[in-house]
Amino acid sequence: MEQTQEYRDAVQVKRDAWVPAHGGSEQPMVDRQRRTVLYCFNPAQHRHAYIDCGTDIEMHSGYDPADAGGFTQ
Numbered sequence: 910m911e912q913t914q915e916y917r918d919a920v921q922v923k924r925d926a927w928v929p930a931h932g933g934s935e936q937p938m939v940d941r942q943r944r945t946v947l948y949c950f951n952p953a954q955h956r957h958a959y960i961d962c963g964t965d966i967e968m969h970s971g972y973d974p975a976d977a978g979g980f981t982q
Contacts, residue, residue, distance in 0.1 A: 910934075916950075925953035927960050927967075937962055940974040 913933030919926060927949035929935040937947045945962040959968040 920952045923952045927951050930957055
């Protein structure tokens with residue numbers, strides 16, 4: 910898989926920041942509630958999550974863009 914420079918840099922230094930998943934190639938999508946979300950990876954926390962692009966809020970762990978979804982409190 911081809912990785913973007915931003916993704917490689919973040920992983921190399923274990924940056925505590927959300928970067929687009931799948932090697933940096935993930936693209937935003939619109940969920941059923943018309944929120945634009947992006948599937949991201951955080952190298953420092955070594956975990957994936959959907960981030961609401963309009964609010965920068967992490968979606969809850971069971972969030973599925975095909976469902977209504979919700980926010981982490």
